[in-house]
Amino acid sequence: MENINNTYRESIISEATTLRWEVGENFHDSLMESIYKNASEIAAHSVTQKNKQQNHTFDQKLDKIITSRMFGFPAMFIVLAVVFWVTIIGSNAPSAMLASVLIDKFHPWLKEIAAAISTPLWISGLLIDGAYLGMAWVVSVMLPPMAIFFPLFTLLEDFGYLPRVSFNMDSLFRKAGAHGKQALTMSMGFGCNVAGVIATRVIDSPRERLIAIITNNFALCNGRWPTQILIATIFIGGAVPGYLAGIASAGAVVGVALLGVVLSLVVSWGLSRTVLKGEASTFSLELPPYRPPRILRTLYTSLIDRTAIVLWRAVIFAVPAGLVIWLVSNITIEGISLAEYFINWSNPFGLLFGLNGVILLAYIIAIPANEIVIPTILMLTVLTLGMNSVGAGDGVMFELESVNATADIFKAGGWTLLTGINLMLFSLIHNPCSTTIYTIYKETRSLKWTTVSALLPVVMGFIITFFVAQIWRLI
């Protein structure tokens, strides 16, 4: 019976093949043609347009500048720089305010309560010095920049700027052997690499889609923006005269973001010449009309949608990370904590790359979420220096009232301008967070490509920071 069915089904297919010959080869084209013809007849019947030419002129004029060969890229840099500058300048004061409330006032208060109800020291240490402070730090450092950056970015998106960016970059990506739409998925990655990886579904060819997935990590995600902004403010802003500090640090962040774009092009080029060989496929991209952004609604949705969700994720990861940090720095073998063992052991390697043992350990603890790298680094630095007067004790993730105090910690920890620059570079070029890695696996269903996506950037990160460190020391 099954066989008869099989034969019957095969006969349908062979009949279709015969019929296909009869109806002729350009049958698909003629079908499309008649659809277009029908559509235009129907439209002509019900649509009337007065003074045809005049109304698109604003869009066209703007597009002539924004997507022109001459001004397209400079305009893009300026727009990005302004967005970061506003973010950096605007988030300083609210960050300090949040820190003073959550950490300077709330933290001692919680400790007092814990002492008053005679909580065992290790419990109050674990919960208040570990989990609570981890969360408080993340909120005070990440909330202000996100609450400024995301709405600005969403306004640009709502206005219709992103497809123009993609249009500008299309030819670059195609020269790199990748799909032009990769510019769009990369833009999504600037928000969150998980979203960027999922967005690669718009790319039809599996080869180009894989390239887009592997290189998406080079788009700085919002977990890494605050790291970039803070380190740039301290080390780049600190290296130039005060009146230039804002512009220099904004420029440095733009520079790192652009380096990410360049790397994503270079890696795409490399992949498409070696393991993922093939021609770039063409596509048509429709430039949507500029639409006046709905400012209030955008503010609302970007605060609810992006800021709150990202912050929530950061908090969820910061709480267990706070616990882990407190534990590794309080479990001791012969008077030396686990954290110190690792840091002392890995410090020589770290220095080779212009980093240090603290940064390496922080990146291991922070694999689940890039958001908590900076708090972890700060806490570990204080720990190894034995600066117990600054924090409230070993394993405490703390905040300091101002960026200057944070800078003092870094400097006391032996940080130089090189450490700052290399941390910014390593933050751009290292493995994706665990959620992104899992998403890559879900999208590709391939252990091999997931491993490649995870290891390629971290290896590149070590190579690049190594060379930067060597060259820096030569000079």
Place this chain on the structure above:
Amino acid sequence: MSNSLIHNCETCPAHNVGNLTKLGINMDNFDFVVALAGNPNTGKSTVFNALTGLKQHTGNWPGKTVTRAEGGFLYNNKKFKLVDLPGTYSLLSTSTDEEVARNFVLFGQPDVTIIVVDSSRLERNLNLVLQVLEITNRAVLCLNLIDEAKRHSIIIDERKLSKDLGIPVVPTSARYDEGINELLKMIYEVATGAFVCKPYKIKTESKQVKNAVEKLKGKLLQAFPKLPNVNWVALRLLEGDQEIINAIRSGDLGSLEIKNFIPLLEEQT
């Protein structure tokens, strides 16, 4: 007399404002499934948010929605499940994101398909509309972004258009919540059968093509008696769509129903 008065009140959009309950992601025991289809960047997600109260991320660029998003709403005591599909220019292509839309409209058998179009680019958008009308009999055309069309001095006679296409046509501006009540009313009428659509069919194929499609239809129905949209499947088979050929060869075509087809599709993506 009094009867007709009451009837008029009930169908008046103003009366029905209070009848919409946005259910968010609560979609238990729905009465009807409604699909949102349309070209990229016509505001499908904005319409979706306006109807369900959800906050699907929207953005002014094509191809933002790549997977299906689902939500629910309650209107006139009927529960609707709304599925936001990725934008697509055509049902005849083969890319992954367009496939999601195509397969859902084809085999998901929604009770109503809302086709969202950009009013200022009607002619181009109609290509997809005509293709959707080939494969479903119950559809509502949502003339979205009507404010933009007006700004560009484009005037659309929606009654003529509705007559030509044989389905209800509702001008909306979903960004500003305009026309949503009228849209709801038409979705309701089409779902319940109060409005009977007579969708426009593409005047096309030569006699030769027609005969070929008829032949294949007969054979397909013999092998897969419950196959929805046999006309379209036959057409695609005639074109040599490899996916359809594979489904026939393996016999999977017979089990293409909403529940077991969609997970199969998601595994592939």
